[in-house]
Amino acid sequence: MIIDHKLFALPILLTLSACGVANTDINQEGWGSDSVDQRYRPSLNWIDNFSDAKVVTADGSLSEAIDACDEVAGGNKYCVVTVSDSTTGAAVDIFRSNTKIIGSNRTTPLIPSKNGTFIYIGENTQNVVIESLTLKGRHVGEDELFAIVVEGKKINNILIKSNMIFEFNSDENAHGIAVFGTGITEQEAITNVVIDNNTIHTMRTGSSESLVVNGNVSGWEITNNKIYDVNNIAIDAIGGEGVSTKLATDEHGRQLPGKFDAARNGFIEGNSVTNMSTKDNPAYGNDYTWAGAIYVDGGHHIQIKDNTVVNAPWAYDVGSENCLTSSHITLTGNTASRSYYGDLLLGGYAETGYLEDKNIDCNPNNTEDANEGHGYVRFVTVKDNFFNTLEPVDKDTSNALIQYRTTNSIVVGTSVKPSNESGNGVVTGDDNSIKTIE
Numbered sequence: 001m002i003i004d005h006k007l008f009a010l011p012i013l014l015t016l017s018a019c020g021v022a023n024t025d026i027n028q029e030g031w032g033s034d035s036v037d038q039r040y041r042p043s044l045n046w047i048d049n050f051s052d053a054k055v056v057t058a059d060g061s062l063s064e065a066i067d068a069c070d071e072v073a074g075g076n077k078y079c080v081v082t083v084s085d086s087t088t089g090a091a092v093d094i095f096r097s098n099t100k101i102i103g104s105n106r107t108t109p110l111i112p113s114k115n116g117t118f119i120y121i122g123e124n125t126q127n128v129v130i131e132s133l134t135l136k137g138r139h140v141g142e143d144e145l146f147a148i149v150v151e152g153k154k155i156n157n158i159l160i161k162s163n164m165i166f167e168f169n170s171d172e173n174a175h176g177i178a179v180f181g182t183g184i185t186e187q188e189a190i191t192n193v194v195i196d197n198n199t200i201h202t203m204r205t206g207s208s209e210s211l212v213v214n215g216n217v218s219g220w221e222i223t224n225n226k227i228y229d230v231n232n233i234a235i236d237a238i239g240g241e242g243v244s245t246k247l248a249t250d251e252h253g254r255q256l257p258g259k260f261d262a263a264r265n266g267f268i269e270g271n272s273v274t275n276m277s278t279k280d281n282p283a284y285g286n287d288y289t290w291a292g293a294i295y296v297d298g299g300h301h302i303q304i305k306d307n308t309v310v311n312a313p314w315a316y317d318v319g320s321e322n323c324l325t326s327s328h329i330t331l332t333g334n335t336a337s338r339s340y341y342g343d344l345l346l347g348g349y350a351e352t353g354y355l356e357d358k359n360i361d362c363n364p365n366n367t368e369d370a371n372e373g374h375g376y377v378r379f380v381t382v383k384d385n386f387f388n389t390l391e392p393v394d395k396d397t398s399n400a401l402i403q404y405r406t407t408n409s410i411v412v413g414t415s416v417k418p419s420n421e422s423g424n425g426v427v428t429g430d431d432n433s434i435k436t437i438e
Contacts, residue, residue, distance in 0.1 A: 320375025
């Protein structure tokens with residue numbers, strides 16, 4: 001079974017609602033998925049506004065330099081903060097819109113002066129760039145350490161580009177880059193986020209991930225990043241963990257993840273992941289797990305294209321740990337090799353789905369390993385990939401594996417056999433419906 005990859009518990013107040021459950025679409029007919037609509041691809045036209053912006057040099061803390069922007073550039077006008085050799089490692093909370101932080105000629109990494117989050121971009125913030133910084137963490141034991149976090153609601157136009165992030169190490173939870181959408185409506189989503197050309201390496205992230213988008217985040221790109229030597233999931237798009245704080249209630253009175261608690265309308269393209277394993281991760285008993293290097297867990301409408309994964313347990317994984325459906329996912333042009341278990345893993349890993357077993361506790365705040373893996377995977381298209389692990393290290397698995405409740409999906413060019421391929425793709429219970437030709 002897949003061992004739980006749960007994130008840390010965020011300090012979020014939960015509100016119950018009688019709204020409908022998101023993304024079940026259990027009776028929808030058809031096969032496979034189209035690529036994500038290009039209108040969701042973030043625009044970077046706003047970046048041009050920094051070309052003639054006033055510049056402030058951070059000779060002390062970044063916070064002091066950002067505060068100086070209002071005086072130098074004018075209240076909330078575009079401002080560029082440059083990092084120098086005298087910039088300190090004091091944590092910075094960014095609530096000022098129209099702000100760019102960029103590395104310049106600094107010769108040593110910025111090292112956080114305390115545990116927790118180093119660079120935090122908060123709600124109601126727009127037009128923020130974090131570029132060309134070198135951030136070095138340290139080992140913090142069971143404490144938490146995060147390099148760059150975007151969290152909240154009504155956050156728009158964020159670019160995190162060309163940064164070097166390494167050695168953010170925790171036995172419990174660490175992140176290189178994390179985006180958490182806490183909003184409860186479409187209008188409160190985090191939107192237009194680009195995470196491009198960063199290098200993240202030598203990370204010990206416990207039960208968390210090196211790079212993650214989670215919750216109410218819509219319209220994002222994770223592109224051209226290089227991630228290597230990490231001991232848990234490299235890239236993850238998550239839904240259903242209660243990050244978006246408004247829960248849903250089904251007809252049986254169960255509390256489920258809310259409608260907008262899912263990373264969606266996203267593009268994972270051109271990234272490389274090398275050497276990912278939980279073998280030295282104390283959060284998983286320093287043992288091998290079925291972790292995927294590039295993982296969709298409860299996200300929907302996501303395009304995974306032209307990525308490369310070398311030496312991971314599973315290279316690409318589309319699953320659903322929580323009580324919802326991962327859907328409308330495409331995987332094309334991707335490459336994988338030297339996978340310990342295999343190159344492609346699809347489906348919920350628990351034997352019974354939450355729609356079949358009404359006794360499963362679906363409240364994301366109560367989730368434990370025994371109550372995970374009961375979700376669904378629907379409308380996936382896998383084709384034109386280069387899955388090169390013909391003989392996995394673990395001889396009990398194969399190059400590609402379908403677990404439970406993977407339906408209405410097309411998987412071409414792997415060892416997967418068709419299942420319930422006739423008809424409209426709708427099946428009952430925990431069965432799969434898979435076509436192996438388009």
